[in-house]
Amino acid sequence: MSMLQIGILGVAGVLLALQFKSGKSEYGIYISIVLGLLIFATLLGKISLIKDVLNEINSVAGPGNDYWKTLWKILGITYAAEFSSAICKDAGYQTIALQIEVFAKITILVLSLPVLSALLQTIRGFLV
CATH class of the missing domain: 1.10.287 (Helix Hairpins)
Structure with a gap:
């Protein structure tokens, strides 16, 4: 996902959570947890790419480091x-x-x- 999509997803999640703020506030908490996990899951691909690059740099710098x-x-x-x-x-x-x-x-x-x-x-x- 792009940054724009993540931003839109975050704003939509917050607006949805605000709908439950007055009645069942625990639903808002659940929505924010699921939203956070979803954003983190999309971030894992980028972290994997960074890990690969850093491992390549590490192999050049020395594996004992x-x-x-x-x-x-x-x-x-x-x-x-x-x-x-x-x-x-x-x-x-x-x-x-x-x-x-x-x-x-x-x-x-x-x-x-x-x-x-x-x-x-x-x-x-x-x-x-």
Whole structure:
């Protein structure tokens, strides 16, 4: 799907969910969850293309390099946190959404520490 189609689908889903806001508000939440899953499913094809290109770059850079695995973990954490946080916000649980976001940020920080350490060692090697 193109960006225009995804945008139209998102607006249509929001307008449909708003119809249920006054009566059965849980239907609006269900609609937003299904809409989010549908958009994410269409995104998987593009992520697969990016994965193929990054794997090709990794084969040139060296297969022993674990930085790509870290990058993919960080990307996965980011999307999972954003998706689950959005669902919590839609359901009215902003506090839980904030806790998910903070947990994801700290997890990304912990995952990126070895990369930062290697970068600092490389810089130190250039300076000495």
